[in-house]
Amino acid sequence: xxxxxxxxxxxxxxxxxxxxxxxxxxxxxxxxxxxxxxxxxxxxxxxxxxxxxxxxxxxxxxxxxxxxxxxxxxxxxxxxxxxxxxxxxxxxxxxxxxxxxxxxxxxxxxxxxxxxxxxxxxxxxxxxxxxxxxxxxxxxxxxxxxxxxxxxxxxxxxxxxxxxxxxxxxxxxxxxxxxxxxxxxxxxxxxxxxxxxxxxxxxxxxxxxxxxxxxxxxxxxxxxxxxxxxxxxxxxxxxxxxxxxxxxxxxxxxxxxxxxxxxxxxxxxxxxxxxxxxxxxxxxxxxxxxxxxxxxxxxxxxxxxxxxxxxxxxxxxxxxxxxxxxxxxxxxxxxxxxxxxxx
Ligand code: TYM
Numbered sequence: 001x002x003x004x005x006x007x008x009x010x011x012x013x014x015x016x017x018x019x020x021x022x023x024x025x026x027x028x029x030x031x032x033x034x035x036x037x038x039x040x041x042x043x044x045x046x047x048x049x050x051x052x053x054x055x056x057x058x059x060x061x062x063x064x065x066x067x068x069x070x071x072x073x074x075x076x077x078x079x080x081x082x083x084x085x086x087x088x089x090x091x092x093x094x095x096x097x098x099x100x101x102x103x104x105x106x107x108x109x110x111x112x113x114x115x116x117x118x119x120x121x122x123x124x125x126x127x128x129x130x131x132x133x134x135x136x137x138x139x140x141x142x143x144x145x146x147x148x149x150x151x152x153x154x155x156x157x158x159x160x161x162x163x164x165x166x167x168x169x170x171x172x173x174x175x176x177x178x179x180x181x182x183x184x185x186x187x188x189x190x191x192x193x194x195x196x197x198x199x200x201x202x203x204x205x206x207x208x209x210x211x212x213x214x215x216x217x218x219x220x221x222x223x224x225x226x227x228x229x230x231x232x233x234x235x236x237x238x239x240x241x242x243x244x245x246x247x248x249x250x251x252x253x254x255x256x257x258x259x260x261x262x263x264x265x266x267x268x269x270x271x272x273x274x275x276x277x278x279x280x281x282x283x284x285x286x287x288x289x290x291x292x293x294x295x296x297x298x299x300x301x302x303x304x305x306x307x308x309x310x311x312x313x314x315x316x317x318x319x320x321x322x323x324x325x326x327x328x329x330x331x332x333x334x335x336x337x338x339x340x341x342x343x
Contacts, residue, residue, distance in 0.1 A: 006141035016202035018194035021182025026145025070304040081321035092134035133157035190250030220251035
């Protein structure tokens with residue numbers, strides 16, 4: 001039996017490099033591995049957990065599918081669908097009976113969102129990780145390609161799987177993160193992770209080369225030079241740091257992460273050498289990096305334009321994917337209902 005994979009992205013606007021490197025790349029890798037059966041959805045129900053615009057949501061739930069297809073997700077290999085079409089909410093209710101309110105209230109994402117939207121501390125928001133667990137357990141998935149920010153939610157899914165197995169004799173696997181090299185993509189601001197909700201933090205998959213250059217131009221740099229002596233790094237303020245690698249300032253360290261991700265380790269090592277010798281010219285580095293990022297995004301953007309002309313095809317993919325996904329979920333729900341005493 002093939003192992004199953006489930007992942008999703010919230011229908012809340014344009015995808016950024018964090019979504020692409022942390023999730024989509026892993027989704028692609030597993031789609032193309034014949035040992036796995038892959039289910040990829042648009043998390044449109046999760047978009048209801050924070051304030052939303054109805055027309056925007058209607059648009060975004062299709063836009064994410066277009067992004068998936070443009071990035072190379074293939075309906076011949078993966079089931080591509082919208083979460084709201086597939087009975088996950090019903091399973092989430094059954095699963096919610098084995099999770100305490102206290103457990104959910106302590107999750108970092110819940111606390112953050114309540115701070116961000118103090119007027120919208122809803123049941124749907126609190127239940128976010130339970131719905132996400134239902135997304136995964138509905139398919140008895142083993143692997144979940146997601147970025148590091150989703151690890152606390154995966155932990156809830158694992159706990160729910162354990163409890164359902166112990167209390168009701170279910171056979172849910174404990175799902176695990178499938179980690180990509182870009183499992184944590186930093187924010188361009190130099191603080192925290194790249195995120196849709198932080199302006200100035202992201203590069204989107206549809207950005208033009210000019211926009212990418214503009215966004216990189218905003219990343220804070222330093223004088224371009226530092227010194228390393230026998231495991232000791234001395235920065236421009238002459239502070240001493242013990243290290244076995246060059247330790248850059250916040251903004252430059254973000255640039256270096258992107259250099260590694262888009263241009264490879266070798267180029268990053270060359271910059272390390274430059275930094276401790278003649279110095280780095282950041283305008284050149286940023287231009288070269290922008291080109292490398294755009295080179296990866298350009299084919300996706302071209303494919304996206306083609307798909308925008310073939311909306312009936314996109315809708316057909318969604319329709320067919322929904323049917324296939326629902327058939328699997330119906331089976332799991334029947335089993336859960338029976339084991340819980342509802343049949
Ligand atoms: P969302 O929409 O916030 O993000 C989608 C995916 O992108 C990853 N990601 C990142 N990875 C690395 N670095 C970053 N800076 C970065 N920013 C975002 C996220 O980790 C995620 O993988 N709850 C999920 C959606 C979801 C889901 C699921 C995922 C709903 N049900 C079931 C997997 C399985 C979310 O909000 O993702």
